[in-house]
Amino acid sequence: MSAVATEPLIEAAGLRAGYGAKVALRELTFAVGRGERIAVLGPNGGGKTTLFRVLLGELEPTAGTVRRPERCGLVPQTERSRLDFPVSALDVALMGTIGRLPWWRRPGRDERSAALAALTSVGLDEQADATFGDLSGGQRQRVLIARAIVQDAPVLLLDEPFTGLDAVNAELLERLTASMAAEGRALLIATHDVAQARRWDRVLCLNERQVAFGPPSDVLTLDVLEATYGGAIVTLPGSGAAILPAHHHDHEHEH
Amino acid sequence: MTATLWHALSDPWGQAIMRRAFAEVTLLAVAGGALGCWVVYYNLSYSAESLSHAMLPGLVVAALTGLPLLLGGAAGLLIAAGGVALAGSVTAVGRDTAVAVVVTTLFGLGVLLALSPETPAGLGNLLFGDPLGASDGDLLLAAATALGVAAALALLHGRLVVVAFDRTNARALGVAPLAADATLLTLLAVVLLIAVQGLGNLLVIALLIAPASAARLLSRRMPATVFAGAAIAVVAGIGGLYLSYYAGTAAGASIAVVLIGALVAIALARAAAERTLTLARR
Numbered sequence: 001m002s003a004v005a006t007e008p009l010i011e012a013a014g015l016r017a018g019y020g021a022k023v024a025l026r027e028l029t030f031a032v033g034r035g036e037r038i039a040v041l042g043p044n045g046g047g048k049t050t051l052f053r054v055l056l057g058e059l060e061p062t063a064g065t066v067r068r069p070e071r072c073g074l075v076p077q078t079e080r081s082r083l084d085f086p087v088s089a090l091d092v093a094l095m096g097t098i099g100r101l102p103w104w105r106r107p108g109r110d111e112r113s114a115a116l117a118a119l120t121s122v123g124l125d126e127q128a129d130a131t132f133g134d135l136s137g138g139q140r141q142r143v144l145i146a147r148a149i150v151q152d153a154p155v156l157l158l159d160e161p162f163t164g165l166d167a168v169n170a171e172l173l174e175r176l177t178a179s180m181a182a183e184g185r186a187l188l189i190a191t192h193d194v195a196q197a198r199r200w201d202r203v204l205c206l207n208e209r210q211v212a213f214g215p216p217s218d219v220l221t222l223d224v225l226e227a228t229y230g231g232a233i234v235t236l237p238g239s240g241a242a243i244l245p246a247h248h249h250d251h252e253h254e255h
Numbered sequence: 256m257t258a259t260l261w262h263a264l265s266d267p268w269g270q271a272i273m274r275r276a277f278a279e280v281t282l283l284a285v286a287g288g289a290l291g292c293w294v295v296y297y298n299l300s301y302s303a304e305s306l307s308h309a310m311l312p313g314l315v316v317a318a319l320t321g322l323p324l325l326l327g328g329a330a331g332l333l334i335a336a337g338g339v340a341l342a343g344s345v346t347a348v349g350r351d352t353a354v355a356v357v358v359t360t361l362f363g364l365g366v367l368l369a370l371s372p373e374t375p376a377g378l379g380n381l382l383f384g385d386p387l388g389a390s391d392g393d394l395l396l397a398a399a400t401a402l403g404v405a406a407a408l409a410l411l412h413g414r415l416v417v418v419a420f421d422r423t424n425a426r427a428l429g430v431a432p433l434a435a436d437a438t439l440l441t442l443l444a445v446v447l448l449i450a451v452q453g454l455g456n457l458l459v460i461a462l463l464i465a466p467a468s469a470a471r472l473l474s475r476r477m478p479a480t481v482f483a484g485a486a487i488a489v490v491a492g493i494g495g496l497y498l499s500y501y502a503g504t505a506a507g508a509s510i511a512v513v514l515i516g517a518l519v520a521i522a523l524a525r526a527a528a529e530r531t532l533t534l535a536r537r
Contacts, residue, residue, distance in 0.1 A: 074424055087477065092420070098417055098430055103410070106413055131475055
């Protein structure tokens, strides 16, 4: 591979960010390359959202440096979507094109084609005309991913996308993240699921600072998880495996 | 029978004053009905009511001093905005309370001025409107407002949708929520300033909120909701003029009554349709 191809998409060095006088995140030094899936682990309030806001360009670092693409795509939690607003799945996917258009231009045929292609790539082409609020949680999550794909961003930030999904939809989403990474995108996925994080390329543990960053086999140790989640870690007797108690998940799983 | 019905429908429009009222109400209904849908989805109904009430003292002072009502209304809005900002900066008060205190004070002051025995007759129209008194200038302003609002809503549709649907993440999609809010509030202020002269300070809010709330019950997509809002406002506005003509009631109040009646009728019809569907599925 050429030097350009291997150049990281995101590179943070000594990054610190916060809100006013309050420092929310500090000591961040990591790099993310094309095709990587990065699990971002941390407790609620640990700095995951702050990191995403910095990468989206919404929040300026107060110290250190960060190199990021001009545009990052964001996939928010579907539970926070507005379900009473009258839009179709295609309308939502089309929102990914708005930022690239001048303010006076409405999405045209090209933008609709791109939105439809993105919906097809997430397996929802037949639901393009369905009302967003009528879709299942898993389908809504995939529509939001389609919206991020339409943004045509090299980096996608996924905010706890597996929260609230049943096993079938979670499996579908896992395959989707793998295929998006295979296309050369870098994915930063905020999650509380340690078992899932083990399957991805690298793990970034945050607890108001960078606790650890590296391959899952190096990072996902009991010491690191305890430092990340404090006393919230539960060790399974005899297995040495660490799991998080249920209250670290914001929502119940679908049945 | 057909001839009688046709006569009843066409009779009011034989008078020039009614034709002018028809044009004024139709133009204001297009602007108010369409904009109202965004006002409702942006949860700005309370702001719309507050703005409309807060401009009353400015309108009354303009009417008393012979200044253009537009100027008075605009000054009233600016004073209200300054008052809200000032009261809101007192941390012990809170923004909601600040808006309520400032708007109630301004509205009370306006009513006091408008209903004082010293005040010339006719200022009551500022409260309850007088679409039958539309001048050429009023019609021109209403036409420009309808065109301007329709053009702005059409051009900015995509951006308004993004903020209404996903305000938290709109910036990540390249849309500034503040710009969308500022655009909507500016359009709202303009529509209130123009429409308040025809429909009155107390009743103008019905034009913005009732058709939009009814359209929300009927439509599953935002463009259809906006068209339905405008259509309901136009039909109800004209219905109000018929009511005023045949019942001999005040035109502004009649329009407001029909607008609210349309909302209630559509809500009841939708509830009945949903019930029928539920029973049919069993």
